[in-house]
Amino acid sequence: MLCDHQLCVRVGLGSAEVTDWTPPLETEESVPMRTGAPVDGFTLSYDRFGSQGQPAVVLLHGWPGDRTDMTAVAERLAGEHDVLVPDMRGFGGSDKHSGEPSEYYGLIAQARSVAALIEELGLPEVVLGGYDIGSRVGQQLARDRPELLRAMVITPPAPGVGSRILAEGPIREFWYQSFHHLDLAERLLDGKPAAIRDYLEYFWSHWSGPDFAADATRLEHLTSVYGPAGAFIASIAYYRAAGSIVARSLAETTPTQKITVPTTFLWPEHDPLFLRAWSDRVGEFFAQVRVQPVDGVGHFVPVEAPDTFAAAISAAGS
Numbered sequence: 001m002l003c004d005h006q007l008c009v010r011v012g013l014g015s016a017e018v019t020d021w022t023p024p025l026e027t028e029e030s031v032p033m034r035t036g037a038p039v040d041g042f043t044l045s046y047d048r049f050g051s052q053g054q055p056a057v058v059l060l061h062g063w064p065g066d067r068t069d070m071t072a073v074a075e076r077l078a079g080e081h082d083v084l085v086p087d088m089r090g091f092g093g094s095d096k097h098s099g100e101p102s103e104y105y106g107l108i109a110q111a112r113s114v115a116a117l118i119e120e121l122g123l124p125e126v127v128l129g130g131y132d133i134g135s136r137v138g139q140q141l142a143r144d145r146p147e148l149l150r151a152m153v154i155t156p157p158a159p160g161v162g163s164r165i166l167a168e169g170p171i172r173e174f175w176y177q178s179f180h181h182l183d184l185a186e187r188l189l190d191g192k193p194a195a196i197r198d199y200l201e202y203f204w205s206h207w208s209g210p211d212f213a214a215d216a217t218r219l220e221h222l223t224s225v226y227g228p229a230g231a232f233i234a235s236i237a238y239y240r241a242a243g244s245i246v247a248r249s250l251a252e253t254t255p256t257q258k259i260t261v262p263t264t265f266l267w268p269e270h271d272p273l274f275l276r277a278w279s280d281r282v283g284e285f286f287a288q289v290r291v292q293p294v295d296g297v298g299h300f301v302p303v304e305a306p307d308t309f310a311a312a313i314s315a316a317g318s
Contacts, residue, residue: 062132
């Protein structure tokens, strides 16, 4: 395996191929997991659904998940689209390297890998869908390489929160990001599947809507992906690169140049991290943007409401 800058070896990749839960369709409309060319020494693993030559879609997962977060959405789009669903750096079947997080796992680096894969596969005028970290990476790609994208369909996080993040409810929810900066997180969780399962189950339960429950199969799959030594610490490298969300929100200013890619925000009703009232300032950051409320669901919109997510992708590309 190619490793630039003396980065360490790939870890925990075999377990990422567990397919006992919502696997890609094994038909002419899907291609089993593949890997792209390395960027900064990182290769991205991906699933591909649909047919080449159809309108292109790229779907980006969040934390704590992997590319299978987007399987249900991709299945719904596969009949009329060419759908690329990668694991981002540090997740699932993609490479997990040591190294300075800000250099290798930050938004710019993550977006660089996604852009390279889009170009490698020759995908034109992509409609990008993303949630959680995938939303942030999509927004970064729209800033850096807007020519690659036709439109975006994303969920929060969104800019414009400002000092409202200091309210008692929201500030209480972001404890995990500070925890992820501590060496204690690695000592308590990394390489300990039982602890990982409990940790992931907390978020999938607490962040989701009232009618959703992550079943045992999903949790077993995610435990198999996050449980091997080195896998959890790689998954939180993004948070270590990003720094404090509170500090970023307080320092945020209105940009001189807005994101020009037409954008739809699917804003869930029950996401405890990003209150629906916080959608009021997105027009200060995006030149063409609309907010579509999604009632009854929480943070995991593509998992909890795949029909709604897929329909918004189709509409954005029409």
